[in-house]
Amino acid sequence: MLVSMKQILDRANAANYAVLAPDIFSEIDARAFIEAAEDMNAPLILGVAYPTTNDLSFLGRITVMLAQQSRVPIAINLDHGADIVQVAEAVRGGFTSVMIDCSMLAYEENVARVKEVVDMVHPLGISVEAEIGHVGSGEDYEAGKGLTDPEEALRFIKETGIDACAVSIGTAHGAYKGTPHLDFERLEKIKAMTQFPLVLHGSSGTGEENIRRACRSGINKVNVCNDLLKAAYTKISGTELVGNQVYDFWPIIADTLRDSVKQQIDITGSTDKAWNVTGPGLPRGAVTMKE
Template sequence: MLVTMKEILDHANTENYGVAAPNFFCEVDARAALEAAEDLNAPIILDISYKNSMDIIFTGSYVLRLAEQAKVPVALNLDHGQNLTHAVTAIRAGFTSMMIDRSMLDFEENVRQVKKLVEIAHSVDMSVEAELGHVGKGERYQSKDCGKLTDPEDAKRFVEQTGVDCLAVSIGTAHGSYQGEPRIDFERLSRIKERVAVPLVIHGASGTGRDKLAEACRLGINKVNINNDLLQAAYEEIIAHDMSGNGAYGLWKHLKNGYKQRLMEYIQLFGGAGKAWQSNQHGLIRKEISLVE
């Protein structure tokens, strides 16, 4: 059942649980993610970045068909869109949401660019996620310039001025594999949640630690982006089997199973299991848009 990300996350915000948002690269892991969600009767958000797809419009065409056929609520989200070209491509691909990542800019310019894209996206019923503060890279986690934590008061102003549907916050997580022990600022998260009405998102969940992720969801995180841990699980499943000779024919089966099983663990950890619902809509109706330069 294809729905908007806003519908999924507003439900999660009301019920206080986290929705898994796995990154996918192709049909194999997209199917694994959807099967995991269906097996656990959980809503799910499929994330794909512009740079990780050889043809994001083609990828969107078949993943949308899979999402429409799914028995649980599914949103298809552009992850870390960087500019207008990325946003318009996501619209053409039929995505139901987009993340606009201008977190490296100063506050005012971040607001200006995100607000413009929110207006475009909302005109075609797309949800919008943006990031305030900046989630850095795990390999630089020990560096002083690794990321910038989100200021709670700035978060309140940002949401009010942009009209975003959900906000990715920086509270100590980092993208990719960590160098050092993750330090999550739960007190900061609580202060942001008190000031911001829209659902909150964390990026860089891989390697953060299960107890920390569970606590983050308990304190108000509603979307959890996960990637590296799923890829590691797929790799571990492959090397656990004899791939010599005809064993190589099992490559894709093992990859899919490793990815799926680890994702199921996270869906349960975040509190999403059993939270799927049936929509009154018979499919998502999308508007046409004419973009004028």
């Protein structure tokens, strides 16, 4: 079933677990991830970002159709929305949540732009995620850079009226240069002060133990992309496709993505956290080639 991100994250916040938020590029990975969520009886948040598609509203619409057929709660979120035009495109595509990322701007400007989006989409029942502090790129990773100030986070949440807050505690987007150092003390302080749904960006390459601890320490949404693509790439690279087996190309990718997401759902602690589970769910075997 299609739900807002707020419905998913308020429950996760109240019961102290996290929900996985993988980025999607197409129908193939969207199906694989929803199937994984159904297998794990878990809620799921699908992220779509502009760098991965130039046709956001189309991808949104087909993903809405998949989510509506699902037997578990699914939210569709604009990942790293840059401006109000991208937000409007996501609304047109049926997204149930948007992230507006102005974390690189000065505090007052960040608040003003986020508030504008909150005022625009809340009347439509659409949730808003925004970021305070700044999660940078792993390519120029530097431990301790751009970390979220707990008091500023509390002020940011109150002044913007958002539904989920992305925080910077030592992770980075993409592959890390060096070893990630997570500031769990800072995370625990932010959680204690805000009691609010918190989001972790840049979980790929951060390590299972770090992610498990972050989910125990106040994170409620874990964004992941790079690790999933890497798993699919590694599988395909190591698979020799001969003759008509080449038709197995997409199913191999779909199977690998599904298995990887199931493992990660388990790490976040959201297994069996789906509610109102009814109906047969998504028709299986859509990504197959039968001779």
